[in-house]
Amino acid sequence: MKRKGFRFYFKIYCKILAQDLKSKMSYRADFIISTIGMIFTNISGFVSFWILFRNFPQIKGWDYYEMLFLYGFSLISITPVQCFFDNNWSLRQYVYSGDFIKYCFRPINLFFYYQSEVFDVKGLGQLAFGIGTLVYAWIKIGLGFTPLMLLKITVFLLTASLIMIALQNAAAATCFWIQNSFYVLDLAYRFRDYAKYPITIFSPVFRFVFTFVMPIAFIAYYPSLVVLRPDTVPVLSWLSPLIGIAFFYVSYRIWMFGAMKYSGTGS
Amino acid sequence: MRTKKYLTLTRAGILEALQFRLSFLVMVIGNLLYLIVVYYLWKAIYASAGTEVVNGMTFTDTLIYLVLATALFNFMEMYTVWEIGRNIQSGKIVLDLLKPMDYRKYLFWSYSGSFVTQFFLTFLPTFIAVSVVTHGAVPLRMNLLYFVISVVMAVSINYSIDFIVGTICLYTESIWGINIMKQVIVLLLSGATIPLAFFPETLKTVMYYLPFQSIYNAPLSILLNGNPQPRTVLVTLGTQFAWCIAMFVLSKLFWKVSLRQITVNGG
Amino acid sequence: MSAIIEIKNITKEFKVLNRREGLKGSLKDLFSRDYKIVRAVDNISMTIEQGEIVGYLGPNGAGKSTTIKMMTGVLEPTSGEILVDGNIPYQNRTKNAQKIGVVFGQRSQLWWALPLVESFKLLRDIYQIPGKDYEEMLALYRSLVDIEPLLHKPVRQMSLGQRTLSDILAAFLHNPKIVFLDEPTIGLDVSMKAKIRTLIHALNQEKHTTVILTTHDMGDVDALCRRIVIIDKGKMLYDNDIEHLKRFFGSYRTLKIRVAGDLSEQADKIQKEVPECSVSADEEWISVLVDEDKAGVMEVLGKLQKTHRIRDMQLEEISTEEVIKKIYEEGVK
Numbered sequence: 001m002k003r004k005g006f007r008f009y010f011k012i013y014c015k016i017l018a019q020d021l022k023s024k025m026s027y028r029a030d031f032i033i034s035t036i037g038m039i040f041t042n043i044s045g046f047v048s049f050w051i052l053f054r055n056f057p058q059i060k061g062w063d064y065y066e067m068l069f070l071y072g073f074s075l076i077s078i079t080p081v082q083c084f085f086d087n088n089w090s091l092r093q094y095v096y097s098g099d100f101i102k103y104c105f106r107p108i109n110l111f112f113y114y115q116s117e118v119f120d121v122k123g124l125g126q127l128a129f130g131i132g133t134l135v136y137a138w139i140k141i142g143l144g145f146t147p148l149m150l151l152k153i154t155v156f157l158l159t160a161s162l163i164m165i166a167l168q169n170a171a172a173a174t175c176f177w178i179q180n181s182f183y184v185l186d187l188a189y190r191f192r193d194y195a196k197y198p199i200t201i202f203s204p205v206f207r208f209v210f211t212f213v214m215p216i217a218f219i220a221y222y223p224s225l226v227v228l229r230p231d232t233v234p235v236l237s238w239l240s241p242l243i244g245i246a247f248f249y250v251s252y253r254i255w256m257f258g259a260m261k262y263s264g265t266g267s
Numbered sequence: 268m269r270t271k272k273y274l275t276l277t278r279a280g281i282l283e284a285l286q287f288r289l290s291f292l293v294m295v296i297g298n299l300l301y302l303i304v305v306y307y308l309w310k311a312i313y314a315s316a317g318t319e320v321v322n323g324m325t326f327t328d329t330l331i332y333l334v335l336a337t338a339l340f341n342f343m344e345m346y347t348v349w350e351i352g353r354n355i356q357s358g359k360i361v362l363d364l365l366k367p368m369d370y371r372k373y374l375f376w377s378y379s380g381s382f383v384t385q386f387f388l389t390f391l392p393t394f395i396a397v398s399v400v401t402h403g404a405v406p407l408r409m410n411l412l413y414f415v416i417s418v419v420m421a422v423s424i425n426y427s428i429d430f431i432v433g434t435i436c437l438y439t440e441s442i443w444g445i446n447i448m449k450q451v452i453v454l455l456l457s458g459a460t461i462p463l464a465f466f467p468e469t470l471k472t473v474m475y476y477l478p479f480q481s482i483y484n485a486p487l488s489i490l491l492n493g494n495p496q497p498r499t500v501l502v503t504l505g506t507q508f509a510w511c512i513a514m515f516v517l518s519k520l521f522w523k524v525s526l527r528q529i530t531v532n533g534g
Numbered sequence: 535m536s537a538i539i540e541i542k543n544i545t546k547e548f549k550v551l552n553r554r555e556g557l558k559g560s561l562k563d564l565f566s567r568d569y570k571i572v573r574a575v576d577n578i579s580m581t582i583e584q585g586e587i588v589g590y591l592g593p594n595g596a597g598k599s600t601t602i603k604m605m606t607g608v609l610e611p612t613s614g615e616i617l618v619d620g621n622i623p624y625q626n627r628t629k630n631a632q633k634i635g636v637v638f639g640q641r642s643q644l645w646w647a648l649p650l651v652e653s654f655k656l657l658r659d660i661y662q663i664p665g666k667d668y669e670e671m672l673a674l675y676r677s678l679v680d681i682e683p684l685l686h687k688p689v690r691q692m693s694l695g696q697r698t699l700s701d702i703l704a705a706f707l708h709n710p711k712i713v714f715l716d717e718p719t720i721g722l723d724v725s726m727k728a729k730i731r732t733l734i735h736a737l738n739q740e741k742h743t744t745v746i747l748t749t750h751d752m753g754d755v756d757a758l759c760r761r762i763v764i765i766d767k768g769k770m771l772y773d774n775d776i777e778h779l780k781r782f783f784g785s786y787r788t789l790k791i792r793v794a795g796d797l798s799e800q801a802d803k804i805q806k807e808v809p810e811c812s813v814s815a816d817e818e819w820i821s822v823l824v825d826e827d828k829a830g831v832m833e834v835l836g837k838l839q840k841t842h843r844i845r846d847m848q849l850e851e852i853s854t855e856e857v858i859k860k861i862y863e864e865g866v867k
Contacts, residue, residue, distance in 0.1 A: 044451040099641050101608065110627075
């Protein structure tokens with residue numbers, strides 16, 4: 001048997017993804033309505049943001065466009081979890097009905113195989129929204145543009161997205177231990193709404209909590225400082241890629257541990 | 268013994284809800300987290316505004332409003348659309364339709380158990396906590412009675428809207444898309460996420476003509492107003508009552524028509 | 535012949551939550567939980583040779599699927615050893631998965647919305663099946679069953695029989711050394727059952743694949759297995775030739791009759807009239823287990839006809855459940 005390296009998994013992912021898209025096309029009405037739903041969500045998020053902050057020139061030293069920058073950043077960094085890890089939402093049902101067992105018999109990585117099965121196209125609409133907002137805020141703030149900045153923002157966006165992915169993996173994995181884990185997943189999902197505010201609005205205690213206990217601040221706040229406030233970047237911002245990777249790895253181990261523990265009991 | 272038949276459903280719902288002790292814990296944590304974010308966010312907003320009163324509401328008013336809106340949301344959100352949608356997809360709806368009860372009623376009473384548990388486990392503690400923490404900022408006079416009446420009607424309107432949206436699932440396969448659209452619209456336009464007072468004038472006018480504000484804005488504004496003009500109370504409750512009837516009739520009719528279509532076409 | 539599966543004294547224990555009853559019980563469960571240890575598989579040993587078809591029988595909850603999960607590497611035994619083709623399945627789950635194929639009851643492992651051929655292509659890539667082998671396998675399938683109409687049909691539009699057939703084909707696609715079939719004929723009509731049995735038999739012959747078959751249907755066992763293993767309550771009851779078991783139980787038939795009056799009362803009466811048989815009753819039928827070495831079925835029927843008005847009757851082969859009951863009562867020589 002050949003070794004299964006990155007290329008093997010990449011090839012398999014593309015194939016499964018292509019098939020998934022094909023089968024999505026066979027439910028066209030659902031696809032269109034879901035996309036509209038996603039656009040609605042983004043518009044409503046934007047409207048809420050606008051209603052809240054249009055009256056105030058600045059909030060705790062953050063002006064309207066800087067807030068908008070954070071908002072756009074958070075939208076982009078929660079896109080990968082939406083696109084690539086959406087099957088986490090169905091995990092609960094697979095586990096509950098016992099159908100999860102079918103994923104255990106294939107000669108490839110269980111986590112990979114499970115997540116590869118669904119690619120959520122609607123996330124792309126959110127990505128477009130996020131990029132639009134970010135670019136608009138970028139221009140309005142007058143940040144300027146260099147290739148280095150592009151590289152920075154790309155790297156930090158990618159690693160920031162790992163935090164949200166990690167939170168969701170861990171939340172989804174709770175279904176291996178508890179019933180009705182929907183609430184846990186829903187809680188993690190709500191984190192994305194909190195990610196878009198500058199952490200300075202909180203009291204020191206909660207600044208600590210949102211940095212080290214529930215690392216929501218790493219989804220948008222810390223990584224975006226690297227571009228937004230280049231003169232005063234805290235150490236935590238530079239650390240955020242490492243933290244993203246570490247969290248992702250830990251969440252992966254939790255997920256796999258739960259899967260192996262569970263698969264025996266349900267028949 | 269018609270009531271007994273329904274009360275059995277209530278009891279079963281309570282039993283089911285109690286099975287999930289962890290989900291309660293998670294829900295409490297989730298709400299706490301949300302409230303913390305809301306608290307600091309509005310504190311920052313009020314601090315930046317430089318005045319005590321913004322759009323006719325003090326910081327305390329806004330906070331009480333939002334806290335109780337969350338509590339109301341937890342109490343009223345029963346994921347009806349999901350339930351109907353899933354029952355349609357799995358075909359279980361056929362069995363439910365065979366039961367010797369009207370489906371609309373059957374579903375409502377199945378949820379009533381959750382209503383009862385949620386009321387005692389989330390809404391009441393929140394309400395008491397808010398009253399104690401704010402040292403009686405919530406007036407406790409006749410408005411309590413109006414509030415209760417108002418909430419009952421809000422529950423009914425909310426359920427009717429959910430049922431209408433759920434009925435749409437008979438036509439399309441998209442549960443997620445339809446549900447998210449409904450949720451986003453209801454939460455934003457009912458004033459559940461941002462108090463209506465903060466909306467721009469034109470938007471506000473539009474919203475007063477829609478049924479959604481009767482779900483959150485109406486009961487909460489009645490509750491927070493310690494000395495209401497009899498006219499205000501009458502108008503608010505009257506509007507709610509009108510929507511209550513209108514949505515009830517609409518949801519019943521829509522269901523009847525849709526069902527006929529389904530039975531004719533053989534599902 | 536060489537051993538493909540070796541199992542030595544495996545045991546599997548689970549921790550199970552004791553739920554209390556009623557409203558009060560649920561409230562108590564909210565605060566304190568009470569667990570008990572259940573031994574699902576208790577000290578089982580067996581060796582299976584390459585190319586065998588083994589019938590793995592037992593009532594529901596006997597520990598069949600737990601054993602299979604341990605052989606497929608999904609579960610780790612609490613104690614004991616398993617070797618599947620020289621590997622410890624739990625430690626090398628993916629390596630083991632390459633060598634086995636699984637059909638688990640009515641849970642299709644195929645991609646629901648895709649036509650069968652697309653599922654096959656994905657499996658080809660996942661299992662890294664060389665192009666030549668894949669084509670050969672498809673050619674073999676074509677010679678055995680009429681798969682053309684199935685290939686381009688989405689799995690969700692298939693009938694249960696077609697789906698089961700497709701699942702079995704998918705499980706054999708990468709030419710595994712062992713295939714586990716859990717209740718492959720459940721819920722199917724007689725002709726589909728026959729079709730599936732023929733297919734399994736042909737694939738076993740052609741590819742020399744070891745097949746472990748779990749079933750409640752003695753017809754499956756009769757048609758396919760030479761050896762059967764019976765477990766109940768986690769313990770091994772029987773592991774031997776089917777001929778051996780048949781010699782022992784072959785003379786038994788179940789005579790089912792329906793008579794007027796209360797069935798359980800009548801059953802007691804009948805028991806007294808034919809003391810050499812064991813009589814039981816359910817809501818519909820009175821079952822009389824007849825040992826033909828002692829008295830023929832016709833003889834018993836004749837006797838009963840004199841005293842009862844028999845409205846309806848059926849004659850059945852002994853069922854797995856009755857075999858197990860008998861083994862408990864008398865043991866196997």
